[in-house]
Amino acid sequence: MKENRELEKKLNRLAVGVSIIVLVIVGLMRRIKIDVGVDFSFLPPFHAFMNLLACFALIAALIFIKKGNMDLHKKSIYFAMLCSAIFLVSYVVYHFTTPETKYCHDGSVRSVYFFFLITHVILAGAILPFILFTFNRAFTGDYERHKNMARWVFPLWLYVTATGPICYWMLKDCY
Secondary structure, three states, rough: HHHHHHHHHHHHHHHEEEEEHHHHHHHOOOOOOOOOOOOOOHHHHHHHHHHHHHHHHHHHHHHHHHOOHHHHHHHHHHHHHHHHHHHHHHHHHHHHOOOOOOOOOHHHHHHHHHHHHHHHHHHHHHHHHHHHHHHHHHOOHHHHHHHHHHHHHHHHHHHHHHHHHHHHHHHHHOO
């Protein structure tokens, strides 16, 4: 068990490093634009799709673990992480190369959109290291600590994956 704790510590340091790098890159993508000669304006629906796939994979993972099927739970989590990683790379490419889209609607729907957008962005940035820590606990076989952390990480990650497509849907008329 000591070996697993040491591995978990190493993986957690990696998770912190990855999280910091991602936050820095995401912070820079709004300030820096790179002209690569390619129009990436087709990517927003892809982003929504990848988030939606991650959302469904997370729901499936919950169902599988409730039924005691650890193998399918694990595969669902791996798939959710893959979808989230593909989303993130695509999202960063899009925002480094494409001007920002401003929300174009007025009234109460504007407040609803900004509520979802702001909570989505804040939680997406905050939850990343905890998703990785939770994963690390399961990966190293510390299922009890994994379960305890997953109880609060899971709903936040699910919220982020669900509100991404909602924000896209509310913004799509503005592209």
